[in-house]
Amino acid sequence: MDEKIYRDDDIGDIVLRRNARSRRVSVRVHPVRGVTVTVPYLVPYSAGIRFLLSKKKWVLSVMARQKAAFGTAAPVSPEQTETLRCEAREYLPRRLAALASRYGFEYNRLAIKDNRSNWGSCSSKNNINLNLRLMLVPEHLRDYVMLHELCHLRYHDHGPAFHALLERLCADWFAGSSVLSGTSRTSGSVNPSFPVSKALEKELRTYHPA
Numbered sequence: 001m002d003e004k005i006y007r008d009d010d011i012g013d014i015v016l017r018r019n020a021r022s023r024r025v026s027v028r029v030h031p032v033r034g035v036t037v038t039v040p041y042l043v044p045y046s047a048g049i050r051f052l053l054s055k056k057k058w059v060l061s062v063m064a065r066q067k068a069a070f071g072t073a074a075p076v077s078p079e080q081t082e083t084l085r086c087e088a089r090e091y092l093p094r095r096l097a098a099l100a101s102r103y104g105f106e107y108n109r110l111a112i113k114d115n116r117s118n119w120g121s122c123s124s125k126n127n128i129n130l131n132l133r134l135m136l137v138p139e140h141l142r143d144y145v146m147l148h149e150l151c152h153l154r155y156h157d158h159g160p161a162f163h164a165l166l167e168r169l170c171a172d173w174f175a176g177s178s179v180l181s182g183t184s185r186t187s188g189s190v191n192p193s194f195p196v197s198k199a200l201e202k203e204l205r206t207y208h209p210a
């Protein structure tokens with residue numbers, strides 16, 4: 001795989017990459033690794049750049065969202081917070097209910113909060129709180145936070161039993177997904193040298209709050 005850097009005044013450095021296995025030009029915006037354009041084997045880099053520039057507005061909006069999720073230079077504005085709250089109210093209750101029913105958990109009530117101290121919490125009364133800023137992180141990390149809080153319904157601490165349960169659920173839920181291929185090589189089963197839940201926790205810490 002060869003690589004080249006292209007610089008755009010608004011986006012910054014863009015990594016151009018050629019991949020024999022890819023079938024089309026693709027653009028990826030990662031909060032840590034930045035913007036990457038992958039082109040198939042026989043496609044020139046210039047075509048990749050043209051494609052990227054045609055998607056510039058989208059790339060810049062994703063970058064802005066990711067920056068906001070980090071809570072660094074650009075704080076989320078009140079308007080953005082309201083948009084996120086609407087998205088979160090639409091998405092999180094359904095997703096949490098689906099995960100809970102799949103793994104046989106019952107919680108009392110879900111509250112969606114806006115705070116900077118945690119992604120989620122679970123009270124002794126089995127009420128779950130989720131941070132509306134979860135809408136700014138990738139889907140698999142959202143799922144990870146929800147699985148984590150659901151496990152607290154059984155164990156209200158971070159002891160070995162809690163971690164064993166969380167790891168089992170993560171290994172099952174992410175079985176066959178690309179999340180596992182980057183962590184555990186034995187798809188679906190638990191790799192004790194690199195637990196899936198630990199890898200996801202680590203990835204989540206690259207965002208804010210964590």
Ligand SMILES: [Zn+2]
Pocket residue numbers: 148152158
């Ligand atoms: Zn916890």
